[in-house]
Amino acid sequence: MFTDKFLRQRSGTSLTREERAVLENAISEVRTLDARTTIARAGEPLSNSTLLLEGFMCRYVDDRQGLRQLVAVQVPGDFVDLHAYPLKVLDHDVATLTAVTVAILPHDSLNHINSTMPELTRKLWFSTLLDAAMHRAWVFRLGRLDAVGRVAHFLSETHLRLKAVDLSDGARFALGITQSDLSEICGITNVHTNRVLRQLREEGLCVFRSSLVDILNVEGLARRGQFDPDYLYIRFDSDDPDRERLM
Amino acid sequence: MTQRYALGSTHNQPGKANAEAGVVLLDGPHGIAITMTPYAALETGKSLMEAAAIAQTQISEPPYDRA
Numbered sequence: 575m576f577t578d579k580f581l582r583q584r585s586g587t588s589l590t591r592e593e594r595a596v597l598e599n600a601i602s603e604v605r606t607l608d609a610r611t612t613i614a615r616a617g618e619p620l621s622n623s624t625l626l627l628e629g630f631m632c633r634y635v636d637d638r639q640g641l642r643q644l645v646a647v648q649v650p651g652d653f654v655d656l657h658a659y660p661l662k663v664l665d666h667d668v669a670t671l672t673a674v675t676v677a678i679l680p681h682d683s684l685n686h687i688n689s690t691m692p693e694l695t696r697k698l699w700f701s702t703l704l705d706a707a708m709h710r711a712w713v714f715r716l717g718r719l720d721a722v723g724r725v726a727h728f729l730s731e732t733h734l735r736l737k738a739v740d741l742s743d744g745a746r747f748a749l750g751i752t753q754s755d756l757s758e759i760c761g762i763t764n765v766h767t768n769r770v771l772r773q774l775r776e777e778g779l780c781v782f783r784s785s786l787v788d789i790l791n792v793e794g795l796a797r798r799g800q801f802d803p804d805y806l807y808i809r810f811d812s813d814d815p816d817r818e819r820l821m
Numbered sequence: 822m823t824q825r826y827a828l829g830s831t832h833n834q835p836g837k838a839n840a841e842a843g844v845v846l847l848d849g850p851h852g853i854a855i856t857m858t859p860y861a862a863l864e865t866g867k868s869l870m871e872a873a874a875i876a877q878t879q880i881s882e883p884p885y886d887r888a
């Protein structure tokens with residue numbers, strides 16, 4: 575199943591078997607793409623939306639000097655550009671960070687869902703609102719946190735997002751991004767990122783090495799990044815240790 | 822926007838600067854996280870000191886908050 579990670583472990587919403595089947599049938603094609611491939615450019619008309627199955631993608635905006643600011647990172651299970659369905663053109667670029675596998679859903683198929691399945695449409699809407707919630711958290715991160723706080727917040731967020739789709743064991747996850755990507759996410763330089771990662775390691779909070787992240791202290795890392803997971807709408811299992819540590 | 826938020830955006834805690842790999846990293850106060858060349862850091866430092874001296878003359882009691 576291609577859609578098994580979509581909205582997995584999100585509170586207040588889960589897809590029924592029928593809805594999942596409809597979404598599966600709406601997929602016209604599954605593609606693999608190389609790392610560092612731009613799949614949509616700002617202003618270009620789009621007629622498909624993309625569900626990320628494997629790998630990591632990002633949305634980004636370049637400044638006038640060509641310096642990139644990542645404004646979102648997409649993980650498996652995310653609809654990368656569902657916004658393009660009503661908007662038809664995006665105001666930012668979308669690219670792969672790693673090699674990825676994606677499912678393509680033509681907007682015509684989404685039109686059909688929209689006109690025949692209001693509850694599934696609401697759930698698709700939920701997923702775009704989840705993106706909006708994350709954007710608000712990213713604004714907070716860049717506007718209010720120092721460099722260590724920004725990295726701590728991002729890694730805390732990513733830890734929970736990946737755990738929700740079974741790509742983190744709760745302490746360790748593969749994050750196929752470079753230190754340079756992390757800099758562009760957190761709006762700091764590579765030198766700054768290097769120092770921050772050293773500091774987080776020395777404080778016993780986390781280790782980021784070769785795109786592998788070990789969270790040594792989930793609660794401490796969240797505290798350092800002022801991370802409150804409410805905006806992710808994660809449905810914690812009753813025996814999930816993060817339920818106590820983060821809520 | 823409430824007065825609390827307006828006051829909250831004026832920082833009374835200093836930032837912390839560190840030298841690393843030939844550049845200056847400034848962390849804080851609050852959401853500030855920038856990297857400067859030594860030249861930019863020196864000039865920013867001078868500018869900050871000059872502006873701080875003028876700002877002190879613009880207020881009465883207390884001259885500034887060291888807390």
